[in-house]
Amino acid sequence: MDKKKIEERILLLRKELDEHNHHYYVESNPIISDREFDMMLEELIKLEKENPEFFSSESASQRVGGEVTKEFKSVKHKYPMLSLSNTYSEQDLTDFDERIRKSIGDDFSYVCELKFDGVAIGLTYNKGRLIRALTRGDGIQGDDVTANVRTIRSIPLLLSNKDVPEEFEIRGEIIMPRPAFDRINSEMEAQLLEDGYDPEEIAERLLKNPRNAASGTLKMQDSKIVAKRGLDCFFYALLGENLPFETHYDSIQKAKEWGFRISEHVRTVDDRQGVFDYINKWDKARSGLSFDTDGVVIKVNSFATQEDLGYTAKSPRWAIAYKYKSESVSTELLSLSYQVGRTGAITPVANLAPVQLAGTTVKRATLHNADQIEKLDLHEGDFVFVEKGGEIIPKITEVDLTKRKKGATAIRYIDKCPECGTALERNEGEVLHYCPNNLGCPPQIKGRIDHFISRRAMNIDSLGEGKIEMLYDHGLIKTPADLYKLQESDLLGLEKIIEPEEGGKSKKISLQKKSVANILSGIEASKSVPFERVLYAIGIRYVGETVAKKLAIHFRNMDAIMHAPLEELVLADEIGDKIAQSIVDFFKQSRNIALVDELKKSGLQMEFAGEAQLEKLSNSLEGKAFVVSGVFSNFSRDELKLLIEQHGGKNLSGISSKTNFMIAGEDSGPSKLEKARKLNVPVISENDFLQMIAK
Numbered sequence: 001m002d003k004k005k006i007e008e009r010i011l012l013l014r015k016e017l018d019e020h021n022h023h024y025y026v027e028s029n030p031i032i033s034d035r036e037f038d039m040m041l042e043e044l045i046k047l048e049k050e051n052p053e054f055f056s057s058e059s060a061s062q063r064v065g066g067e068v069t070k071e072f073k074s075v076k077h078k079y080p081m082l083s084l085s086n087t088y089s090e091q092d093l094t095d096f097d098e099r100i101r102k103s104i105g106d107d108f109s110y111v112c113e114l115k116f117d118g119v120a121i122g123l124t125y126n127k128g129r130l131i132r133a134l135t136r137g138d139g140i141q142g143d144d145v146t147a148n149v150r151t152i153r154s155i156p157l158l159l160s161n162k163d164v165p166e167e168f169e170i171r172g173e174i175i176m177p178r179p180a181f182d183r184i185n186s187e188m189e190a191q192l193l194e195d196g197y198d199p200e201e202i203a204e205r206l207l208k209n210p211r212n213a214a215s216g217t218l219k220m221q222d223s224k225i226v227a228k229r230g231l232d233c234f235f236y237a238l239l240g241e242n243l244p245f246e247t248h249y250d251s252i253q254k255a256k257e258w259g260f261r262i263s264e265h266v267r268t269v270d271d272r273q274g275v276f277d278y279i280n281k282w283d284k285a286r287s288g289l290s291f292d293t294d295g296v297v298i299k300v301n302s303f304a305t306q307e308d309l310g311y312t313a314k315s316p317r318w319a320i321a322y323k324y325k326s327e328s329v330s331t332e333l334l335s336l337s338y339q340v341g342r343t344g345a346i347t348p349v350a351n352l353a354p355v356q357l358a359g360t361t362v363k364r365a366t367l368h369n370a371d372q373i374e375k376l377d378l379h380e381g382d383f384v385f386v387e388k389g390g391e392i393i394p395k396i397t398e399v400d401l402t403k404r405k406k407g408a409t410a411i412r413y414i415d416k417c418p419e420c421g422t423a424l425e426r427n428e429g430e431v432l433h434y435c436p437n438n439l440g441c442p443p444q445i446k447g448r449i450d451h452f453i454s455r456r457a458m459n460i461d462s463l464g465e466g467k468i469e470m471l472y473d474h475g476l477i478k479t480p481a482d483l484y485k486l487q488e489s490d491l492l493g494l495e496k497i498i499e500p501e502e503g504g505k506s507k508k509i510s511l512q513k514k515s516v517a518n519i520l521s522g523i524e525a526s527k528s529v530p531f532e533r534v535l536y537a538i539g540i541r542y543v544g545e546t547v548a549k550k551l552a553i554h555f556r557n558m559d560a561i562m563h564a565p566l567e568e569l570v571l572a573d574e575i576g577d578k579i580a581q582s583i584v585d586f587f588k589q590s591r592n593i594a595l596v597d598e599l600k601k602s603g604l605q606m607e608f609a610g611e612a613q614l615e616k617l618s619n620s621l622e623g624k625a626f627v628v629s630g631v632f633s634n635f636s637r638d639e640l641k642l643l644i645e646q647h648g649g650k651n652l653s654g655i656s657s658k659t660n661f662m663i664a665g666e667d668s669g670p671s672k673l674e675k676a677r678k679l680n681v682p683v684i685s686e687n688d689f690l691q692m693i694a695k
């Protein structure tokens, strides 16, 4: 194909992909299959890669992100970004309506809209191109988050309608739809659990609610991650000079024609009653939406009337937000259960009489810890108020004292482990109780082995579905190392009844020759799982997959990690005091040293095979030796070292006459810099280095 044809094809693919994005993300009505879409996108990516002169930041291929923003630039808003006056009371709405009537008479209408619970954003388009996206900030200046906003697929990057004004701003709310929020949180929760975090810490680290999630995501440095998080945006205001519209309603309907996502629930109403009807309708119906709304916004429709009414210092006089109170119901507290995690942490859970709340049936609520139970002053048989104030798991806000039974006894927190009977401990300054019987408490033992065999660790999937429990119950395994001692004769004919979930049927498993062979071959195969995953599998608290990888790259083998003092551990990328201390504590325990010894004897990988697996990228650094020091903006230190090796170079730990280059970042050691100067070793930046390998 000649260049002209290629360019035409690229432009056509971009146009069609934009249209399909619109069908899919704005109209929720795709007209081609995901596969067809992916094929077109692949073709576009390939053509753009082969013909870089046709690059465009508006191309559908750029939706996957890639740009990293270290610091968001603060930019002045062309039009200040005001907020709305808020109210929870119908009386205030009546007052608002009467004030307006007094000022301008009765000849006007309102627009009612949902109040989206997210982060305000202002997008500027020039000649149809998205040129800037600013957050509200303090209303006068906001943060430039354009790179991240470009990844949101329902936001058009290029407008092709003829009647699009030369320049305008459109404002809206970036939200995280509930399904995206739930997906991210369940992935994060599973991962944190695997990494050995306590329920309390997990609750702290999870996304609190879709609004926080949207705002946190928008401020992430890596737009590639933003692209995967499923943000969306509803628009609710158009601003600009001499825009050809007389009413707010017309302006946003026009914006819809241009390709912006405008809520289909916007309505014009003629009077106060219309406003109340809209509010009442959505008070009930909003739980059925896939995103959060915390109220309704009421705006005077005509722009001329809006101008007559004017503004106070903070908000327009022509609009008001009515906020819904968060829904709360009363239900009976049936019992408390206490769960024991792999680290021995105890989590209390309230079992409730099932009750409907904001569209779902609630049967359980977390109680976090003993302090919480004490603060609520829970008694046996209490009725409690449950609320879902934007948070994921419903919480008990208070006890309904009017329903407390006479002589009811206060609930006392357990003092013994519900699983093994050991006296619980609570460390000074910590909120959680722990069962200290790490070696004998069944859920802790099984939890550690479950973690060991899990997919991202040793990946022995033939042992899933209750088989660990069966082996443990038959006394065959007490530590992960015992798995490697299992023989066919131990397993054949082993039986277990699996208790059903509510309403299901119980299931009996009995190991036959085939599944025994599967189990044994799965265990055998795990001996070749790379070292970094073995390190993750042994279950050191806070050593998740990423941390394990960083440790493996830095220390190269298990012995080095086992014997490294705290000061050395913190030298590895991303290893802080808390993780380092946890590693030191882990290897202080003789049972953990014994575990590693046994695993080593069974033939598991105890060395980082990085070099062998190293993907060679070029030989451009052949014969050159580098010292990397300091903090960098695009890569971590270890990533730079890896790049050096991938391009055939060598890493040295200290400056000597053998050093060819020192790559210095921020905060690189002054003594190293001094030495480099003395020995005439060129000091280069991260960018110099990247250019070196780009050649």
Ligand code: IVH
Pocket (backbone or CB within 6 Å): 082, 083, 084, 113, 114, 115, 116, 117, 119, 120, 121, 173, 236, 237, 297, 316, 321
């Ligand atoms: S109109 C002059 N419409 O709520 C103010 N705002 O508390 C223009 N919001 O700053 C805002 N949904 O971030 C408007 N349908 C809607 C909205 C909405 C959510 C947010 C927006 C605003 C805040 C005010």
